[in-house]
Amino acid sequence: MTAALRFDPIRLPEKCEQLRKEVRAFLAEEIAAGTFDPNKPNREDTDAPEFSRRVGAKGWLGMTWPKKYGGQERSFLERYVVTEEMRVANAPTRRFFVADRQSGPVLLKYAPEHIKMEILPRICRGEICFAIGMSEPNSGSDLFAAKTRATKTEGGYLINGTKIWTSSAHIADYMIAIFRTSPPTKENRRHGLTQFLVKMKQPGIKVNPIGQITGQYEFNEVVFTDHFIPDDHVLGEVDGAWKQATSELAYERSGPERFLETYYVLTELVRAVGPNPDTRSAEGIGRLVAQLHTMRRMSVSVAGMLQAGKEPVVEASIVKDIGTVWEQQLPHRVRDLAAFVEETATNRETLERQLDFAIKTAPKLTIQGGTTEVLRGIIARGLGLR
């Protein structure tokens, strides 16, 4: 048989369940204290720096990292539990989410020791926010067409060019970005890009907010004009970012955020139909729950692979492909089913408000962090078709 696509059933260990209780209790306290409203899914609007610090104080940021950098040396499965509970509660994770999931692991792997010692503990304390500088006005999915230049100068590099669609750049303290240090070669068009750690809020960086169709302003254009980056902020091999980009993807693409983005409308639908649903509602809810459950089991399985030290890039791409298509369709399926909900349902207004937001959010879900088309290309490569 050709493709070895296994998603072994992982049972979350006992300590995960203890942790889950702690996270739920913590979130309940935060909700009670008015930090956020779990019925308002537009957490993207909320920058909650104090909440971020309290999550850090719990030891829930950089959980899997070495203790000497402020981490807890806990498992990916434990991190998984924290992530999914935060997501389901609609907690305001914007400030720490990218750093914890993605930027921290890149620094751990490629940053010089003194930078790791300086920055990683601050991520763990929930003090700093990261952005990812990949897309440019003329290069999105085609990452290796990036043109923003990093020109060698005394003691570092000068950056000129523009990154775009950069989430959280307006509040970020740092960005991990790829810039062009050499032209591509004939043999390898992916050659010539280098990964850098960029300190934001510095001269030569201008962040311009971009309005999104949801009404939010959470992504940005970031313009670099002779912005200086010191040599020790190069991450990994000069001209060799293409070798580093792929291992990140398994972290980025398989998490619970890849199918739970619009989950709240399902909860609210269940509330609206009440304990005695008609056949149509029951069938609709049953199918959605079965699909959700399946994706979660796949996603947990990938977390188990990461824990085992594997790089399940194809499996992660499958989770993101199926998961994002599902969370994109979810508000529309819920809308179908909600059409016959009693006018008197007590949460009708909440459901309608949530659907309004989820329907506007839906189109981005299959674009951000690797489009469906890119993912299917990766899966096809894994099947031996490319």
Added chain:
Amino acid sequence: MAESDNIVVETAEKIFADLADPQTINNDKNNSWQAPLWQALSEAGLPLSWVPDDLGGSGASLADGFALLNAAGRFAVAVPLAETMLAGWLLAQAKITSPEGEMTVVPASPKDRITLDADGAISGRARGVPFAKAAKHFAVLAHGKDGAVVALVDATKARIESGLNVGYDHSDTVTLDKVQPITIKPAPKGFEQTNLMLMGGVARSLQIAGALESMLDISVRYSNERVAFEKKISKFQAVQHNLARLAGESAAALAAATSAADAIANAKSFNDEVYLEAASAKIRCAEAAEKGGAIAHQVHGAIGFTLEHILHRYSLRALAWRDDFGSESHWAVELGKLVATRGADELWPLVASR
């Protein structure tokens, strides 16, 4: 695909490879492959995998038996292996010794119900019973005034109206009219027809997942051989994306089915968590059978639509298996009701229960 790491599956895969090669079977118009295959499986003790040694079986674990069913799905095996395993499992629940030979379970649909009379005879009609025509015995779950009972019934005592499912396998109507069973014993406390349906549903889910693994495999292979417009069709992006989706459906089916199997194998009772796992597996695998099978056919074009080609052995069986032990529509309604009864705030704790 699934490299077997247990002896039960290894044994089965060797027998399937030797005696159930899909192309050989497909060319055989007289079904002369069936008897040797069944004999080899029986000699290896596989049909009674789930029956303990002291009840006449080979005493394999639930987990090993589930893995065996997944392998059987990869070969689209058309003998009553799953059915005999389930029948043996049902009989063992009531400590009834399994006989030799082919068996199946009655009923095989949540809609049908067999009743036990005061004089110990059982009656009722069960539709869509897989391989009833081939079975020598039935394991019957019946309901009397004191609760559920398990009965071993001689198949010749039943009236059987022969039928075929969409995969061309026997799916028959079994009518029991005051039949005296060979053996009859009470089902264990708390054992309900739903348990049997969930168990059967997970068995079918694993078979569907196995069939999808094979459909993916032969579709990928074919796309790398077939040339159109002067290149292999695997080089067309539209074909690649279709195959990527098939891989996703296959992976989802396998994940759902193996997760449910793992849940049942490690469960102390059929609680809500097991219900979620088993019902979800049947729902999701049935959906994957439709979506994935359609892509496998699309990739193969006209040749895949012929009786000569082996694809239909997998695609049609996967579709047929959706109907047994409760369709996806049935389980979706039941799961939806369960979720609604528990209430909105108990949905996530259920989903995140393991």
